[in-house]
Amino acid sequence: MPEISAIRALRYNLGHVGNLSDVVAPLADAIDPQRQDILYKRHPASCVRLIANRDEPGDVAGSSDERAARFWRRWQSEGVLQHEAAAEIYIYQQTYPDGDQTVRRRGILCGVRFDSPEDRRLYTATETIDAVVEARYELTRRCAANLSPIVGLCSDPDDRLQDLLDSAIQEGLEITCVDDAGVRHSIWPINDERTIGSIQNILGPSPVLIAAGEDNLAASRKYLNWLNDHEGPVANDHPANFALTLLLRLEDSGDLxxxxxxxxxxxxxxxxxxxxxxxxxxxxxxxxxxxxxxxxxxxxxxxxxxxxxxxxxxxxxxxxxxxxxxxxxxxxxxxxxxxxxxxxxxxxxxxxxxxxxxxxxxxxxxxxxxxxxxxxxxxxxxxxxxxxxxxxxxxxxxxxAMETIAVQEERLPANAFHLAHAPLTGLVFNPLNRR
Structure with a gap:
């Protein structure tokens, strides 16, 4: 069953960047050249410079990744990005209109432990593309961080997680932004050990069905192997064991x-x-x-x-x-x-x-x-x-149907589908090195 962990995250310093909506970005596979240009012009600290750094004249192989890593390091030293004071789990919510109704989809941003491609706690349904995995791995290695979340689905048939999140939201501090499609994305940092323990107990028995980010998952596994090879055996509690993951309720995923x-x-x-x-x-x-x-x-x-x-x-x-x-x-x-x-x-x-x-x-x-x-x-x-x-x-x-294919260990072609309302990159970053 999945091991869920709080993470010592990096987040944008809103006192430095201003409006969070100006610096977040869609997931990398949704950024075409036109969108990339818009995001570049929107803010000098937009995370598009991390996840989809554009080619520049004179570039050679690896130049854009190294440029992204320099932004990553510089923004930390300048205070654009700040480490959280404690390890936290983040309640996540999307809010968007659907006809005459307002839809609210909730989940949690956290770390999820992975062990191997045969790990039956994580089910995947689509093929990965070697070149994409290699590109994500190179960026992960240079930044020593998960920049974008994997998206997983967990079952909560008795609404235990839903009820817990409802209660925790009432007491937490909302951090919010709005994407270009008008979807409102909100997070609430949670560092209360009792609440985190309750979330772990509720979701612990449920396998994770990967809905998006198989390439990021494969890149994280490859990075962990690289650490073991180059820095010696990685401790069981090392941050690199845990991939940044957005866990959504399977019961809320009908139009996902x-x-x-x-x-x-x-x-x-x-x-x-x-x-x-x-x-x-x-x-x-x-x-x-x-x-x-x-x-x-x-x-x-x-x-x-x-x-x-x-x-x-x-x-x-x-x-x-x-x-x-x-x-x-x-x-x-x-x-x-x-x-x-x-x-x-x-x-x-x-x-x-x-x-x-x-x-x-x-x-x-x-x-x-x-x-x-x-x-x-x-x-x-x-x-x-x-x-x-x-x-x-x-x-x-x-x-x-996707779940059936995954459980049967079959595969769909890469990019067989995409998320109708995907999370954003930039709400939370997950450093994979110890502090």
């Missing part, structure tokens, strides 16, 4: 996961006629609408979490959207390619795309795949670039 769509480039643009000829044996195909701007219309019939097995595919050759629904032949072909896969794994649209349509039915050889988080991003990608071969809109994955 959003689709990450694909735009495929390379080769001649695909026409709808060619698509149907290639995949028609395995998918029922119907042309539903034309033009890049019709993406929202094409998205409607697959947008529900119960729409697995469906894809809306845009064909760059004739600019048509085709609704594709898997049949029994698709399942049979996928099982031949992946004979150990479970029924739940085979049903997911993302797996049908990556393991059947792209490599076998379309016989794409190492295509260039762009991942898009929103329909608007897809429209921009297929409108501005004539090199689009095809694009695929993918229905969102349900958390229950």
């Amino acid at each position: 996961l959003d689709s990450t769509h694909r735009v495929v480039r390379g080769g001649a643009p695909l026409t709808s006629e060619e698509l149907v000829a290639r995949i028609g044996e395995c998918f029922t195909c119907n042309t539903i609408v034309e033009g890049p701007d019709a993406a929202e219309v094409a998205w409607t019939p697959i947008s529900g979490r119960d729409h697995q097995g469906r894809l809306a595919i845009y064909c760059g050759g004739d600019r048509r959207w085709v609704l594709c629904e898997a049949n029994e032949a698709a399942t049979e072909r996928l099982r031949k390619r992946c004979p150990q896969a479970s029924d739940e794994w085979c049903e997911l649209s993302i797996n049908l795309l990556h393991h059947l349509i792209i490599p076998e039915l379309l016989a794409e050889d190492s295509p260039s795949i762009q991942e898009c988080r929103t329909i608007d991003d897809v429209v921009a990608a297929i409108s501005d670039d004539e090199g689009c071969r095809f694009a695929a809109l993918i229905p969102p994955i349900d958390v229950d």
Whole structure:
């Protein structure tokens, strides 16, 4: 079961930086060049300079990481970042509108011990990308810190944690900021040993399902191994044993996961006629609408979490959207390619795309795949670039399905989904060296 620990964190000195909203940033994988530029201009101490330091003229390999590490050290020496006086756990809350209602999602920011990739206290569902893990590890090693949190889900079926957090919030000091989407992010530092012990007792029996940050987790493991190799055996209570983690209640995660769509480039643009000829044996195909701007219309019939097995595919050759629904032949072909896969794994649209349509039915050889988080991003990608071969809109994955895949030790393609309302980087940093 997970071992949860208070951490001796670093936080922004608000007397130095002013408004916390000006210095926080999205998680690194959500920062594109345009967002990076906005954050750079917003504040000279924005944590984007740590997690997504931009390339500069004359850079060589490692230059941006070393520049980030210099900011990290300098901001501590100048008082921009300050160590907490004591080890703490942080109650975390997101607040955002959903129609006529206000949603509040709560959890805790803390350290979570990890031991090995086979640690059955931590379940992961998606593949990692070696290059991304290496980049996160290099930054972790140079700064000796977790800069962004892993996001994990823990079960709290009797609302014991919820009730405890409700009580603790009433007595704590709220530190808050608002992101560019209007989501309010708040933390309450907790150093009361009795409250921390109660949180540990409630969440201790619950395994952690990793919803985001597998690359950060792998990087933290690699950093711990590096410490053991270069500085001798690391003590059991050393901070590097504990990865910065946001633990959310599994019971509050119904709308947590959003689709990450694909735009495929390379080769001649695909026409709808060619698509149907290639995949028609395995998918029922119907042309539903034309033009890049019709993406929202094409998205409607697959947008529900119960729409697995469906894809809306845009064909760059004739600019048509085709609704594709898997049949029994698709399942049979996928099982031949992946004979150990479970029924739940085979049903997911993302797996049908990556393991059947792209490599076998379309016989794409190492295509260039762009991942898009929103329909608007897809429209921009297929409108501005004539090199689009095809694009695929993918229905969102349900958390229950992700949990099933993780527990069965199966894997989804990297970036199969993203968090609909992700935490921010910059609320809390976790140093991995002793003080």
